[in-house]
Amino acid sequence: MSIRQRQVYILLTIILLTVVTLTIFNYKSSKNFVLETVQKETKGLLDSFTDETNKFSNERVAELELIADYIALLESEEEIVKFLGEQREKMPFFASLGFITTEGEVLAGDGTRFPVNQIESFDRALQGETVFSDIFPFFQDSTQLVTAVRIPVIKNEKTIGVLSGVVNMGNVLGSIAKESNLPGTLFLLKENQLVFSSSDSKLEKSGPQVSGVLKEIQESEQGTILIDENTAHYVMYQRTAGDWTVVVDSFTDRMKDQISSIFWRNTLIVGFSFLILCGIYFYVRNNEKREENLLKRDLLTNLPNRVMLEESLKKDLNPQSFKKFTLFFINLDRFKEINERNGYQLGDRVLFETSRKIQAFAGRYDLYRVGGDEFVLIAPFTSEEEVKTIAVNLVKLMESPIELSSFESVWVTFSVGIRKSSLGDWPDLMMQDATFAVQEAKKHGGNRYVFFSQELANQNERVRLIANNVVHALANQEYFMVYQPVYDLSTKKITSYEALLRWESPIIGQVSPVEFIPLLEESDLIIPVGRWIFRQVITQIKLWEEEGHEDFHVAINISVKHMMHPDFLYDVKSIIHEMKISPQRLIFEITETVAVQNTDLAIQILSELNILGVKTALDDFGTGYSSLSVLKLLPIQQVKVDRSFIVEMEQDGEKSLVILQGVLDIAKNLGMSTVMEGVETPEQLELLRELGAQKIQGYLISRPVVAELAIELRKQTWLH
Structure with a gap:
């Protein structure tokens, strides 16, 4: 076999595979299109007949209400019967009109009298309801299955009887079906009883899947059943006013033949022209959809x-x-x-x-x-x-x-x-x-x-109030700083403080940091507020130095968003230089989220702070994403262990003790000092001392206090 022949065979094989592939693709896509079209048309017909049924029911109720109002003006039963007979002639869609006395006797418009049928609907009508009865055989013609619309007749605020309009919905829907080009069969059900069919076919013949359709109709007001995908055969149903159920069966021989011929037709429609036309069609269609979706539709x-x-x-x-x-x-x-x-x-x-x-x-x-x-x-x-x-x-x-x-x-x-x-x-x-x-x-x-609820409404109102006022809190000088001491177990002295932001609003009162700090973060107000905090703390450090206090540090919580701001390092250096304080007095506390947002930039900033002389600490250790890896990754000198470790230690016992011991040992071996947060009892202190904790912070030492009281705490002695 020559090279040219091999190339021809390869080309023919490629063409054959292409033809087969395109044929299969076109068959499937065409078949799906027919399925969607049939489903859409069937749904449209279902909605149309449902609307007509609802419209017919609503119109009959309105007409009967007018008749009931007039009957209330009549004096005798003879007048009522005569009037109903006249109205029946004008309204052929009513099989019968009758007045039911409170004793349950029906006075029909044709002069006949007989006991009322469907007692339950009659009793409900006497109570003032407008009621569609269940299906019952027509008194004058038992071959007809009818329903009655029953409306109370009220005179001088007292129910004197019930007006009953008997309707053969099968006849009504049949006339509507004749005027439409129905590509299938229409059924009308009431209480799971077939009232009307637009053809001789039975609902049960729609397929084995339909055996449960009556149960579905009882459980839901509307639904769709795909009987046979290969013949685009759907059964759809929908509930209407008066508890009628309209069912549309889409099956026709024409649709079956159409789907079976799709494959053979598609084998002949293979070529680049078809692909180009499809491409242009879908391109234009997608552009139109995109323009519409851009305005009022979600693209995804x-x-x-x-x-x-x-x-x-x-x-x-x-x-x-x-x-x-x-x-x-x-x-x-x-x-x-x-x-x-x-x-x-x-x-x-x-x-x-x-x-x-x-x-x-x-x-x-x-x-x-x-x-x-x-x-x-x-x-x-x-x-x-x-x-x-x-x-x-x-x-x-x-x-x-x-x-x-x-x-x-x-x-x-x-x-x-x-x-x-x-x-x-x-x-x-x-x-x-x-x-x-x-x-x-x-x-x-x-x-x-x-x-x-109202309780949530009150909370929501407070959140709105805080959100509206936090914007102006800095300009209105409503913030102030407090300081919580950190106690060194080895020197038995207060060696540092954590500077904490507080807000006293003249409108709201004292606002918890838990409530307003997240709002500062979300709105980027944390950046100017962070600058203000830094300047306030530096000023306080300067004042303490001038008063002769030595050997102390102050920790400042730095927002990740603030730290990542391009002006952060410049602000730190310029304020330190301006106030002429020692950078070694400062400890910047960050959370573990800094390692998630931008690790490389975080390392760079923290390293420059260390070079400047500012110490760095990891706050709330143990509550973030990957605590141990963060310890190795970031250039920090201090670890503040979250108070949750202490809580778990007291609740869980030995396992939590082992974990906490491991954390303290890891930090120590990495050359980092540790601060245990949330220490509140002497028993917690003694246990932490045994585990090798270096420093503690919590209510056992002091709550956060204003600067004047914070510095005075250093003169006291504790825990000797």
């Missing part, structure tokens, strides 16, 4: 976005068109960790799969994606129990992990904040309150729902 999930949510909320909360509804704010727990651990590409896949799960659950409710890992579900408010059921099911929705592939899965949970609408609400307030409820759920570990 194709859900309505925050813009559409705000428009919907404004409309529903408008006093003129106010609707009662419940807003479920859904937030993924620890999604940031998923992104950081696995990358944003996998994070997007998790969001996409999560949104699919919520969409499948949401059904007829409105669903929006309003943020990175935030979704909002809007449901009409009916009862507290139903709202709670929705919330419980939302949380349970993520009980199993998200399977991204055969070897890749991610476990995700939800925190759900629930806020009910009330007259006078506005969109921002509802979203703010729901967000606060989500945060409350996350505080308790997530994977739960929280109703926004």
